Amino acid sequence: MSARLNYAKAFPAGLHAVLGVEKAVRESGLEASLLELVKTRASQLNGCAYCIDMHTKDARAAGETEQRLYALSAWRETPFFTPREQAALAWTEAVTNIQQGHANDAEYESARQQFDEAELTKLTIAIAQINVWNRIAIAFRAEPGDYKPSQKA
Numbered sequence: 001m002s003a004r005l006n007y008a009k010a011f012p013a014g015l016h017a018v019l020g021v022e023k024a025v026r027e028s029g030l031e032a033s034l035l036e037l038v039k040t041r042a043s044q045l046n047g048c049a050y051c052i053d054m055h056t057k058d059a060r061a062a063g064e065t066e067q068r069l070y071a072l073s074a075w076r077e078t079p080f081f082t083p084r085e086q087a088a089l090a091w092t093e094a095v096t097n098i099q100q101g102h103a104n105d106a107e108y109e110s111a112r113q114q115f116d117e118a119e120l121t122k123l124t125i126a127i128a129q130i131n132v133w134n135r136i137a138i139a140f141r142a143e144p145g146d147y148k149p150s151q152k153a
Contacts, residue, residue: 003143040069058149067080096131
């Protein structure tokens with residue numbers, strides 16, 4: 001499968017806006033490791049090979065373990081994730097799969113036990129943001145495999 005078009009070249013202002021939200025998420029104060037787990041999990045749910053490739057590489061470069069990355073799709077069945085990470089992953093699934101229950105009250109309450117209002121808003125925007133990237137990458141068939149993490153990861 002090859003890329004359909006170069007979306008960055010086709011609409012630079014749109015890409016700039018999406019990158020602005022990405023920067024705000026990255027600088028939000030949420031743990032970088034948590035954000036990579038959320039990005040990877042949403043990408044798994046959406047079937048975005050490009051983003052799974054990118055975010056597992058970024059996570060490993062930042063010190064994430066292979067064990068946790070391999071178990072991420074079955075995170076509820078493992079002891080590898082903290083309560084805060086579990087709440088974030090459950091909220092990621094609820095928001096990403098919004099058509100399956102509209103982010104139910106139980107998942108919201110679980111997330112609120114681990115995140116204050118500002119943090120939960122930041123987390124929700126981070127989840128929405130990776131869903132935007134997933135949809136762009138899937139629609140235009142971004143090719144996985146060549147991504148390399150930056151030295152700062």
